[in-house]
Amino acid sequence: MKNETIRRIMLALAAPFAAVVFATIASSIFLLIAGSNPFTAYGDMFEYGSRLEIQVDILNRATPLYISGVAAAIGFRMNLFNIGVEGQYRLAAIVAAYVGASVSLPGVLHVGLILIVAMLVGGAYSGVAGVLKVTRGVNEVISTIMLNAIAISGLIAWLVREWQAGGSVDATATNLGVGTEPIDESGLIPNINSWLELFTREIGKGKELTGVFLVAVAVGILYHILINRTRFGFDLRATGINPFAARVGGVSDKKMVLGAMVLSGVVAGLVGMAEIAKLGRFNPNFVGGLGFAGIAVALLGRNHPGGIAIGALLFAFLDTASGVLQVTGSASREIVFIMQGIILLAAVIAYEVVQRFRIREEARLASALLEGDAQ
Amino acid sequence: MRKNLKLIATLAAILGLFLAACGGSGINKDAGQAAACPDGENNGDGVTAGLVFDIGGRGDQSFNDSAAAGIECAKSVLGIEFSESSPNDDGSNRAELLQLQADNNPIVIAVGFLFAGDAATVAANNPDTNFAVIDDAMMDWEAGGPIAENAAGLTFAEHEGSFLVGAAAALKTETGTVGFIGGVCCFGLIEKFEAGFIAGVKAVNPDITIISQYITEFPDFDGFNAPDRAKEIALAMYADGADIVYHAAGGSGAGLFEAAMEVSQSSGSKVWGIGVDSDQYNTVDEAVREYVLTSMLKRVDNAVFLAIQSHINGTFQAGQTAFGLSDDGVGYSTSGGYVDDIVDELEAFKADIVAGNISVPDSME
Numbered sequence: 001m002k003n004e005t006i007r008r009i010m011l012a013l014a015a016p017f018a019a020v021v022f023a024t025i026a027s028s029i030f031l032l033i034a035g036s037n038p039f040t041a042y043g044d045m046f047e048y049g050s051r052l053e054i055q056v057d058i059l060n061r062a063t064p065l066y067i068s069g070v071a072a073a074i075g076f077r078m079n080l081f082n083i084g085v086e087g088q089y090r091l092a093a094i095v096a097a098y099v100g101a102s103v104s105l106p107g108v109l110h111v112g113l114i115l116i117v118a119m120l121v122g123g124a125y126s127g128v129a130g131v132l133k134v135t136r137g138v139n140e141v142i143s144t145i146m147l148n149a150i151a152i153s154g155l156i157a158w159l160v161r162e163w164q165a166g167g168s169v170d171a172t173a174t175n176l177g178v179g180t181e182p183i184d185e186s187g188l189i190p191n192i193n194s195w196l197e198l199f200t201r202e203i204g205k206g207k208e209l210t211g212v213f214l215v216a217v218a219v220g221i222l223y224h225i226l227i228n229r230t231r232f233g234f235d236l237r238a239t240g241i242n243p244f245a246a247r248v249g250g251v252s253d254k255k256m257v258l259g260a261m262v263l264s265g266v267v268a269g270l271v272g273m274a275e276i277a278k279l280g281r282f283n284p285n286f287v288g289g290l291g292f293a294g295i296a297v298a299l300l301g302r303n304h305p306g307g308i309a310i311g312a313l314l315f316a317f318l319d320t321a322s323g324v325l326q327v328t329g330s331a332s333r334e335i336v337f338i339m340q341g342i343i344l345l346a347a348v349i350a351y352e353v354v355q356r357f358r359i360r361e362e363a364r365l366a367s368a369l370l371e372g373d374a375q
Numbered sequence: 376m377r378k379n380l381k382l383i384a385t386l387a388a389i390l391g392l393f394l395a396a397c398g399g400s401g402i403n404k405d406a407g408q409a410a411a412c413p414d415g416e417n418n419g420d421g422v423t424a425g426l427v428f429d430i431g432g433r434g435d436q437s438f439n440d441s442a443a444a445g446i447e448c449a450k451s452v453l454g455i456e457f458s459e460s461s462p463n464d465d466g467s468n469r470a471e472l473l474q475l476q477a478d479n480n481p482i483v484i485a486v487g488f489l490f491a492g493d494a495a496t497v498a499a500n501n502p503d504t505n506f507a508v509i510d511d512a513m514m515d516w517e518a519g520g521p522i523a524e525n526a527a528g529l530t531f532a533e534h535e536g537s538f539l540v541g542a543a544a545a546l547k548t549e550t551g552t553v554g555f556i557g558g559v560c561c562f563g564l565i566e567k568f569e570a571g572f573i574a575g576v577k578a579v580n581p582d583i584t585i586i587s588q589y590i591t592e593f594p595d596f597d598g599f600n601a602p603d604r605a606k607e608i609a610l611a612m613y614a615d616g617a618d619i620v621y622h623a624a625g626g627s628g629a630g631l632f633e634a635a636m637e638v639s640q641s642s643g644s645k646v647w648g649i650g651v652d653s654d655q656y657n658t659v660d661e662a663v664r665e666y667v668l669t670s671m672l673k674r675v676d677n678a679v680f681l682a683i684q685s686h687i688n689g690t691f692q693a694g695q696t697a698f699g700l701s702d703d704g705v706g707y708s709t710s711g712g713y714v715d716d717i718v719d720e721l722e723a724f725k726a727d728i729v730a731g732n733i734s735v736p737d738s739m740e
Contacts, residue, residue: 057471157592161561178562178593205474206500284562284594285492289465319463323472326460327425327479333461 015354016300016310019346026346027339031331041331048324049317052200056193056207062309062316063216064271064287068294069312070223071268073303075140077227078240078260084126084144085268086291087151092122093272094156094180097282098163101181110187115215115273122269123262125151130261134254140261152288160282179283189215189277212274219267224305236260296340300347315340412448413680419453419687425460425476426679427469429487431600432461435626436658437651438599438675442486442509444653445679453684466596473497477504482686484679485509488564489596491528498523505691507682509675510564512695521694528695529678533564534571534737535728536671536705537623540649541575542724543669543707544619545583546717547647552584554612556605556631558598558624560589563738568623568651568671570736578724578733586612590627599625606630613638613646619668621649628655632663639666647713656710670708674698701729 028038048054068085075082096118105113129147132138165181191208203209227233238246239256247253268291275286297315301307322336426446428439446457458479462469469485470493476483477497482505485494491511498506506526513528514521521527544553555572557565569587576583588608590598598604605627612620613634620635622628631648632655639645648663650656650670659667678698685691698704706725709715727733 053474054471057468061467153592153595156594157561160594206496279492282594283492284489284596285466285469286594287465287467288594289467293465320468320471322463323460323468323475326472327458327475329458 011354011358015350016302016307016347018350019343020314022346022350023339023343026342027335030338031335034332034335036331036335038331041325041335044324044328044330045317045321048321052203053205053207054320056196056203056209058313058316058320059213060208060210060274061319062312063210063213064274064290065293065297065316066216066309066312067212067219067267068271068290069297069301069308070219070294070305071264071271071291072295072298073301073308074223074236074264074267075260076240076298076303078236078256079243080257080260080264081141082126082129082144082261082264082268083141083295084129084147084291085264085271085294086288087144087148088122088125088265088268089271089291090156090286090288091125091151092118092269093276093286094159094163094282095121096269096273097180097183097276098159100183100187100276101281104184105186107186110184111189114183114187114276115270118269118273119266120269123266126265126268127258127262130258133261134258148291165281179279179281182281183276188280189273208278210274210277212270212277215270215273219270220305220309223267227305232259296344300344302351314343412452413677415452415680415684417452417454419449419455419683422453422455422482422683422687423480424449424455424457424683424686425480425483426457427472427476427483427485427490428459428461429485429489430466430596431626433459435600436655437628437653438625438673439486440658441653441673441675442484442679445676446484446683448676448680449683452680453687455683455687469493470497473506474501477501477506481505482507482683482691484682486675494526495522498526501525505686507679509678513693514695524693525691527682527691527693529675529682530695530697531673531675531678531705532697532699532735532737533623533671533673533705534567534574534735535700536673536707537568537571537621538575538578538728538733538735539700539707539721539724540621540669540671541572541577542579543575543714543717543721544572544621544649545576545579546720547668547714548583548619550616550618551582552586552616552618554586554609554617554620555588556608556612556620556622556624556627557587557589558591558622558627559596560592560598562593565589565623566739567737568621570739572621574735575724579720584616586615586617588612590624599627601627602630602633604630606634609634609648610638617646618644619647619649621651621671623651623671625652629659629663632659632666635666636663650708654708654710656708665711667711667713669714670710672706672708674704674706677704700725 031038031041071085072082096114099117100114129140129143132143133140163180165179189211192211193203193209196209235251235256239251239253243253271290279285297308297311300311318336318340322333325331326333431439433439433443449455450457460472462472469490473483473485473493474497485508488510490508494506494508502525507529509529511528512530513526553576555569557569559565573585576585590601590604605624609620609631620631622631628650635646635648647668648666650667652673654672655670656664656667728735
């Protein structure tokens with residue numbers, strides 16, 4: 001039995017390990033073709049990533065990536081492709097920033113209100129796709145892509161003008177003022193530098209580890225409990241693996257579709273919170289694209305709470321390292337995007353290969369057992 | 376099997392989205408600025424500068440390339456060394472890049488107003504490094520002073536330059552219709568170009584029709600790097616009777632000139648595009664060069680050069696430095712010789728603006 005567990009863990013780790021090794025080799029070939037020395041490039045990246053301040057940057061980048069990955073994974077778990085995390089988190093962020101700026105409350109309540117508004121907006125917006133699927137059978141891939149366009153180019157562009165601080169944009173002065181009204185200090189999730197500094201030296205250069213990191217940890221734990229320890233999670237997985245069997249077993253697939261979709265959106269609503277806490281408002285510096293990146297991270301992490309964390313950290317490291325490559329000139333920054341792409345493709349393929357190997361192995365074991373019985 | 380099909384279809388869709396996001400950046404790294412460098416003393420030996428580009432990056436033939444030309448000039452004239460970098464497509468690492476450059480260089484140039492917030496923060500954390508931000512004043516208007524003692528804001532009177540190319544368009548149009556393509560609407564900056572352009576057209580002939588369109592709306596900044604969408608808009612404008620279209624859309628402008636070439640070749644009557652920021656006659660692909668009527672010059676190159684020079688000479692000034700028509704911070708180009716016949720009229724307008732006889736609006740209100 002013990003051997004069996006170790007074997008399972010080894011099999012689970014084989015795929016991502018193979019993917020990263022393959023991606024490193026393939027990227028090295030690209031680097032050589034481009035006339036760069038792969039060892040220098042990787043050396044620069046690791047040297048850079050070993051600095052404490054940069055590790056803070058990496059964690060800050062990984063935090064929203066992780067939340068976004070979990071949001072996507074909740075849908076994936078039951079075969080629902082919520083491509084709409086992108087629109088959901090951006091819409092949630094601007095509404096939460098607006099609501100947060102229009103009230104003044106004591107600290108915890110203020111932060112709580114902003115988070116709750118963000119989750120409600122995210123959930124409501126993904127709920128639209130859920131309702132469309134349940135009542136009209138609209139494929140969620142199509143509807144969420146459409147809803148992204150509506151949110152980003154339509155709703156947000158309109159809202160940001162409606163809620164522009166000071167009423168209008170003053171072109172002659174400075175563009176710093178573009179965006180929603182600033183949120184009071186009490187509504188901004190504080191940094192947790194002091195927590196990290198318990199284990200490390202003092203963080204320099206004014207870098208701040210976002211307090212949303214703790215939110216991401218909580219999201220991961222809750223996701224694990226929900227999937228593995230609750231009735232809803234069981235139904236979710238059952239529907240994902242075999243919707244017909246689940247229906248026969250008494251699971252209402254409509255309820256599950258709507259529930260998973262809304263839940264995915266609720267988590268998506270939290271993706272933008274680190275940005276809002278940093279900027280103190282919604283403004284042109286608000287980072288987009290985290291929703292799509294989250295899909296990649298979820299695929300890489302195999303929808304597993306721990307796997308997504310590794311995927312988020314890996315992508316965050318690569319994103320951050322692209323900067324140092326430009327400054328040292330040891331390689332073009334594009335190599336980082338190539339690596340991300342190769343890792344993703346390699347991971348998908350490697351998982352498939354390992355999965356087939358596992359099925360064949362199980363079949364072999366089963367037949368061996370059967371033969372044993374026959375004798 | 377069905378599950379797999381769905382997965383593959385979705386992966387394909389996602390891949391498509393990524394490709395769409397990355398697409399269209401036809402990079403021409405060799406496109407340099409033919410314009411001469413400003414004069415200066417070669418006293419920058421040992422000084423290094425860091426430059427961080429914005430959306431579009433080096434090779435946009437317009438805004439970023441103008442900044443690149445400036446720092447190349449600083450290298451050749453002042454003798455400095457420099458390193459350059461571009462943020463990730465989502466702009467998530469602007470602050471990190473500023474910090475990286477500040478680690479290695481005593482002066483850091485940030486190209487674009489999107490750096491304003493991060494530059495203020497990084498400047499505060501690196502008091503010994505000078506920062507210069509293009510397109511933002513870096514002023515604390517309430518306190519009435521610079522945001523930081525080591526941060527300069529370099530701004531331009533884009534409306535004045537746009538007025539002159541608007542006047543040029545009005546003097547040159549044969550159909551009585553001209554167009555304006557803005558990169559990204561509704562955050563104030565590009566409206567300065569539009570307002571100036573319209574005022575310039577109307578100053579020549581108030582009966583000319585002006586078609587105006589933006590590619591994206593803030594907070595979606597893709598409009599500065601979407602030549603395919605600029606091309607579609609330009610084709611529609613030419614179809615609606617415009618024969619001259621001015622763009623203020625950075626890297627998207629390449630699409631405008633492509634459209635001008637296609638329409639000119641298929642219809643037999645020549646239509647024009649007007650460039651922006653750089654002298655685009657010199658930066659665009661050779662094939663479309665003859666369709667660049669003129670360009671609204673925004674001398675980001677000069678501003679970058681002067682910021683580095685002032686740093687070397689110890690005269691670096693925090694807060695806003697405004698460049699306008701009077702100090703040739705903005706203007707129009709005559710490369711190609713297509714506006715040679717109307718230079719007298721344009722110079723008269725320029726003199727009127729500098730003298731204050733014409734007041735150019737800087738917003739659409």
